[in-house]
Amino acid sequence: xxxxxxxAVARKEVLQLRRDPRSLILAFLLPVALLVFFGYAISWDxxxxxxxxxxxxxxxxxxxxxxxxxxxxxxxxASRLERTADIGPLLDRGRxxxxxxxxxxxxxxxxxxxxxxVQAIVDGSDANTATIALGYAQGVIQQFSTRTLFQxxxxxxxxxxxxxxxxxxxxxxxxxxxxxxxxxxxxxxxxLLTSLTIAREWERGTMEQLAATPVTRLExxxxxxxxxxxxxxxxxxxxxxxxxxxxxxxxxxxxFFLMGASFAFLVGTLGLGLLISAxxxxxxxxxxxxxxxxxxxxxxxxxxxxxxxxxxLPLRLLTYLVPARYFLVVTRGVFLKxxxxxxxxxxxxxxxxxxxxxxxxxxxxxxxxxx
Amino acid sequence: MRLPERFDRLREFVRKELIQVFRDPRLTRIxxxxxxxxxxxxxxxxxxxxRRIPTFVVDQDHTLASRELVRTLAASGxxxxxxxSDRPRDLVEALDHGAATAGVDVPRGFARAVTRGDATVQVxxxxxxxxxxxxxxxxxxxxxxxxxLRDGSLGSALPVELRARAWFNxxxxxxxxxxxxxxxxxxxxxxxxxxxxxxxxxxxxxxLEQLMVSPLTAGELILxxxxxxxxxxxxxxxxxxxxxxxxxxxxFQGSFLLLLPGGLLYILCMLGVGxxxxxxxxxxxxxxxxxxxxxxxxxxxxxxxxxxxxxxVVFQWLTLLNPLRHFLEIVRAIFLKGAGLAALWPQFxxxxxxxxxxxxxxxxxxxxxxx
Numbered sequence: 001x002x003x004x005x006x007x008a009v010a011r012k013e014v015l016q017l018r019r020d021p022r023s024l025i026l027a028f029l030l031p032v033a034l035l036v037f038f039g040y041a042i043s044w045d046x047x048x049x050x051x052x053x054x055x056x057x058x059x060x061x062x063x064x065x066x067x068x069x070x071x072x073x074x075x076x077x078a079s080r081l082e083r084t085a086d087i088g089p090l091l092d093r094g095r096x097x098x099x100x101x102x103x104x105x106x107x108x109x110x111x112x113x114x115x116x117x118v119q120a121i122v123d124g125s126d127a128n129t130a131t132i133a134l135g136y137a138q139g140v141i142q143q144f145s146t147r148t149l150f151q152x153x154x155x156x157x158x159x160x161x162x163x164x165x166x167x168x169x170x171x172x173x174x175x176x177x178x179x180x181x182x183x184x185x186x187x188x189x190x191x192l193l194t195s196l197t198i199a200r201e202w203e204r205g206t207m208e209q210l211a212a213t214p215v216t217r218l219e220x221x222x223x224x225x226x227x228x229x230x231x232x233x234x235x236x237x238x239x240x241x242x243x244x245x246x247x248x249x250x251x252x253x254x255x256f257f258l259m260g261a262s263f264a265f266l267v268g269t270l271g272l273g274l275l276i277s278a279x280x281x282x283x284x285x286x287x288x289x290x291x292x293x294x295x296x297x298x299x300x301x302x303x304x305x306x307x308x309x310x311x312x313l314p315l316r317l318l319t320y321l322v323p324a325r326y327f328l329v330v331t332r333g334v335f336l337k338x339x340x341x342x343x344x345x346x347x348x349x350x351x352x353x354x355x356x357x358x359x360x361x362x363x364x365x366x367x368x369x370x371x
Numbered sequence: 372m373r374l375p376e377r378f379d380r381l382r383e384f385v386r387k388e389l390i391q392v393f394r395d396p397r398l399t400r401i402x403x404x405x406x407x408x409x410x411x412x413x414x415x416x417x418x419x420x421x422r423r424i425p426t427f428v429v430d431q432d433h434t435l436a437s438r439e440l441v442r443t444l445a446a447s448g449x450x451x452x453x454x455x456s457d458r459p460r461d462l463v464e465a466l467d468h469g470a471a472t473a474g475v476d477v478p479r480g481f482a483r484a485v486t487r488g489d490a491t492v493q494v495x496x497x498x499x500x501x502x503x504x505x506x507x508x509x510x511x512x513x514x515x516x517x518x519x520l521r522d523g524s525l526g527s528a529l530p531v532e533l534r535a536r537a538w539f540n541x542x543x544x545x546x547x548x549x550x551x552x553x554x555x556x557x558x559x560x561x562x563x564x565x566x567x568x569x570x571x572x573x574x575x576x577x578x579l580e581q582l583m584v585s586p587l588t589a590g591e592l593i594l595x596x597x598x599x600x601x602x603x604x605x606x607x608x609x610x611x612x613x614x615x616x617x618x619x620x621x622x623f624q625g626s627f628l629l630l631l632p633g634g635l636l637y638i639l640c641m642l643g644v645g646x647x648x649x650x651x652x653x654x655x656x657x658x659x660x661x662x663x664x665x666x667x668x669x670x671x672x673x674x675x676x677x678x679x680x681x682x683x684v685v686f687q688w689l690t691l692l693n694p695l696r697h698f699l700e701i702v703r704a705i706f707l708k709g710a711g712l713a714a715l716w717p718q719f720x721x722x723x724x725x726x727x728x729x730x731x732x733x734x735x736x737x738x739x740x741x742x
Contacts, residue, residue, distance in 0.1 A: 022652075026660040030667070037668060041686040042677040091538055092708075121536050125707045127545040129678050131420065135509055142513060146520075160491045161515045163508045166466060168498030176501045192663065196656045203575075280397075283655040284568050288401045291560065296409060300416045305676070307503050309423045309451070309472075312415050329469050332499050339467050 001222075005215045009223025013197070017227055024231075027193065031185045031235050032242065038177045039247045046132045050078035052087060052096035059107030061148075065118070068144045069100075074136045091123045097133055098122045110148060167336040175250070178243035179335035180304040183265070183327045185239060186232050187302075190266055191294025192287065193231075194273030197224055198366070199286040217366045221359060225270045232266040233259065243335075252338030261330045261344075264351035268323055269294065271358025278365040298324040323354045377591070384587060384595040392569070392599050402565070406557045406607050410614050413553040417676055418545040421506040425453040427471035429462045434482035440492065443518045444475065449510045462495065472497045473507055547622065550615045551706040552675050555637070555698045557611060559669060562604045562638055564662050566645030570596055570737075571658040574649075589738045597642045604638045605631075615706075624709030633701040633715075636722035640694035643729030650736040669695050697721045 017024060051069060055062050069075040078096050081087065087099040101119040103109075109116040120137055124130045168175040201207040210220065236259065243249040276293060280286035300306065301315065302324035308316055319325050326347045333339045333347075341348060393399045426444070430437050444450045453471050456462070465471040474495035484490035494511045496504040573579040582592060612630070615621045644665060652658035671677065672686060673695040679687055690696045697718040704710035712719065 020654060020656060022657050023654075023660055026657075026664060030660070030664055033664065034667060037671050041682050042671055043681055046678070046681055048680070119536070121538060124538055124541065125548060125703060126678060127548045128418065128420075129680075131545075132506065135506060138513065139509055142516060146516065160489075161512050161519075162491055162493045163496070163512060164493065165496045165498040165504055165508070168501055168504070171498050171501045171505055173501045176499055188663070192659065193656070196659065200654075200656065282395060282398070283659075284565070284572060285395060285398050285401065287564060287568060287655075287659050288398065288405060291564075292401075292405050292408065296412065300412055303500075306416050306418065307421070307472075307500055309425060310418060310420055315412065315415055333467075333469070336499050337467055343467050 001216065001219055006219045006223050009215060009220055010226040013224050014227045023193070027189055027231050028235065028238065030188065031181075031239050034181055034185060035178065035239060035242055035247070038181055039174050042177075043173045046129055046136070047074060049075045049098060049133045049136065050096045051075045052079045052081055052090050052099040053077055054081045054084050054087065054099065054101045056104045057102050057106035061107045061110050062102045065102065065141075065144050068140050069137075072136065072140050074133075075140075087121055091121070094123070096123075097129065098137060100137075174247050175336060176332075177305075178239070178247055178249045179331040180302075180328055182236055182239045182243075182262075182331045183302065183324050184298050184304055185235055186262065186266055186327075187269060187294050187298030187324050189235055190228060190232050190269040191273045191276075191298070192290050194224070194228055194270045195276040195280070195286040195290035195294075196283050198274055198277035199280050199283045202281040203283060217363050218359075221271070221274060221362045221366060224274065225267065225359075228270050229263065229266050232270070233262060236262045240335075249335060251335055253334030254340050257340055257344070257348075258331065258334045261327065261334075261348055261351050264348075264355040265323065265327045265330075268351065268354035268358035271355070271360075271362040274362035275358070275365050278362065297322040301325065302328050304328060323350070326350045326354075380587065381591050381594060384591065385598045388595050388599045389602075392565075392603070402561065402603060403607075403610075406561065406611060407614055409557055409560075410550065410553050410611055411618075413556070414546050414550045414615075414619050417549045417553075420545060421503050421510070422449055423451045424449060424473050424503060424507050425471045426450040426473040426475060427454045427456070427462050427465040428452055429456055429459050429474065429476045431457050431459075431479040432477050432481040433457070436482040436485055437477040440477060440481075440515070440518060441475065444511070444514055447510065447514050449507065449514070466495065466497050469497075472500070472503060473511070475511075546619050547707060548703065549675075550619045550621050551702045552699050554608060554611045554615070554634075554702055555673065555695050556670060556675060557607060558604050558634070558638060559641055559666060559695060561607055562600050562641040563645045563648070563666060564659070565603070566597065566600050566642055567648040567652065567658045567662050568655050569600070570646065570649035571652050571655050575654060590734070593646065593734050593737055597646065600645075601635075601638055601642060604641075605634070608634045608638075621706060623706055625705030625711070626709075629712060629715070630702070630705050633698065633705070633719065633722070636719065636726050637694055637698040637701075639726035640722060640729055643726060643731075643733045646733035646737055647729065650733065669693055672696070673699055675699060691721075692725075694722055694725050697725075 053066060055066070066077065070077065079090065081090070081099075084101055087101075090096050091099065099121040101121070103117060103119070106116050106118075118141060120134065122130045122134055165171055198207070201210065215223070240251065240255075240258070244251050272294065273290065276289045277286050280289055298304070301308075301319045301322045303319070304324070308319050308325070311319070330344055330347050330351070333344050428441050430441065441452065445452050450473065454461070454465055459476055462471075462474040462476060466474060476493040476495065478491065478493070481490050481492070492515060494508065494515070496508050498504040570579075573582070587595070608631075612627075616623055645662070648658055648661050648665065652661055672682070672690050672693055674690065675695070679690050679696065682690070701715055701718050701722075704715055
């Protein structure tokens with residue numbers, strides 16, 4: 001490989017990028033926009049659940065139960081109804097998410113030691129929110145239950161459960177999102193940007209010109225990668241910095257290890273992008289393939305937001321082929337767990353393997369296309 | 372010119388455009404196959420259900436009671452025992468390596484402590500995925516509490532029991548909620564990306580000028596450019612609906628006759644946005660990156676994966692400007708609630724206003740840029 005020719009190809013690519021300042025700006029604007037949306041706008045947390053109450057008992061215990069709901073901080077009593085028949089229209093119009101029916105003789109049942117049945121009717125159309133809200137309701141009821149039990153019988157639970165959360169002590173979703181976003185952003189930038197570069201040369205007919213020069217195919221591939229590697233690494237640094245400074249995400253590990261793994265991951269993904277580009281030959285097609293091959297797996301199958309353990313088996317097996325899955329273990333490990341190469345070496349090795357395979361495939365596809 | 376002639380001309384132009392789009396058989400294949408693949412992945416992956424949490428057990432007691440406790444946890448289906456040991460150090464390692472997400476530590480002398488009534492069990496969670504940790508720790512506490520009550524000398528059930536019923540989606544299947552909504556995402560990706568790129572491709576290739584010197588009016592030109600993608604989007608919509616009904620078995624309560632115009636209005640909006648992007652982009656790369664900058668917020672601020680109601684108020688207002696938000700409300704209400712125009716007219720009106728506005732604005736801009 002000739003260094004002069006390599007840098008000539010890289011310089012040409014840089015010049016081309018410079019002529020297209022918007023792409024450059026977007027390459028940095030996109031990560032920032034994503035960070036802001038994920039950091040500020042979006043969360044799984046379900047708060048202010050609107051509760052409708054049909055209290056057919058009206059006793060002290062019933063009021064105590066409702067106080068329990070309010071005190072949990074998750075529920076807001078949105079309306080009080082007289083009859084259960086009124087629940088239907090209320091849920092239909094989305095005025096309440098859960099309706100709670102406290103039966104008559106609730107107080108009496110509790111006093112007599114019989115099990116009192118409280119009914120919850122939930123608007124299940126958003127199954128996600130409904131499940132979470134029902135879980136909270138269960139928790140409130142259970143707390144109330146045990147308290148009542150021990151008040152009446154002067155007993156205490158024989159087993160105490162101590163729960164501790166590690167790595168993300170305050171359970172903030174931004175701590176989960178930001179390190180994951182580093183991986184997803186690289187997937188988007190690297191995969192989508194490069195999936196266009198060679199397809200563009202084909203479309204404009206400059207590929208033949210490139211083929212007529214003495215550059216080897218590895219020089220073309222690496223030369224084309226270099227500028228994007230720089231952009232990608234700058235994106236990683238930018239995201240990490242913003243995450244730590246603006247969103248106060250802890251950074252407990254080693255910056256150099258993160259950068260090293262990012263470098264390998266980038267090279268692999270960029271190689272994949274070039275492969276798509278070389279195979280597709282048209283930018284329109286390349287973007288569509290790029291979406292399916294890089295963006296969607298990076299977003300959905302990496303464990304970024306949706307845990308891999310809950311997926312059905314075929315998809316779970318598929319995730320083993322998604323490099324972002326392993327890279328995510330690295331970013332989260334470095335950010336939150338503060339672990340280094342001693343723990344993450346398998347992922348590190350996989351990243352290096354990915355880089356080699358990506359480069360190799362890109363170079364091979366390139367030769368075939370030129371022949 | 373007489374109307375029939377103009378119509379003939381337009382028809383021929385649309386035909387030419389359709390031929391151009393489908394000339395590349397690989398693009399056709401991708402455009403038709405990709406949505407189904409994406410629907411399958413989205414449908415299975417997008418869920419906040421927490422199940423099968425990989426759990427590491429440290430049993431320092433080795434008694435019937437401790438084994439029974441672990442068995443109860445595993446039998447719930449929420450926890451999957453992935454490793455056992457009697458040294459707490461191994462638990463730390465399992466969490467560090469990501470081999471387990473949760474850990475249970477049963478201390479020595481647990482069984483004796485239970486009979487005394489002062490036993491403690493420690494539950495550890497890897498908080499890296501905040502949703503899994505929040506929901507999972509709730510499950511663990513509830514299961515262990517129920518176990519404590521059963522195992523203890525209290526010999527009674529909890530005094531209050533919650534009976535939950537879900538309306539509109541009785542089984543709380545998250546795929547019922549998510550699969551119809553994926554339609555919105557896929558139409559977004561298809562119509563926006565294809566329109567913006569296809570138009571810019573013509574500009575890059577210089578063939579747009581050729582069209583300008585033809586007798587076609589600007590309006591006809593825009594119509595001809597958008598109709599093929601609108602047709603494609605409608606075909607895609609039908610395909611997605613079929614997969615949702617026959618593969619995911621999502622119930623369909625409403626009317627297809629209402630879904631179709633809703634989809635058309637939404638497609639109108641997206642074509643407008645795509646056209647608008649094409650007027651501000653000079654290269655396909657620019658068009659793609661700009662599209663992405665639009666697609667991400669539209670997806671994230673739509674209520675697709677993250678409920679609108681848990682966003683900060685400012686962002687909730689912003690979502691009102693998002694066509695996808697209104698389309699999702701229409702799709703979900705038609706699929707799950709069987710809602711009619713009486714309930715959905717505000718959403719239809721919003722889509723109509725935005726569609727006409729966006730397409731109108733895009734048309735005037737388009738007109739200017741080609742001149």
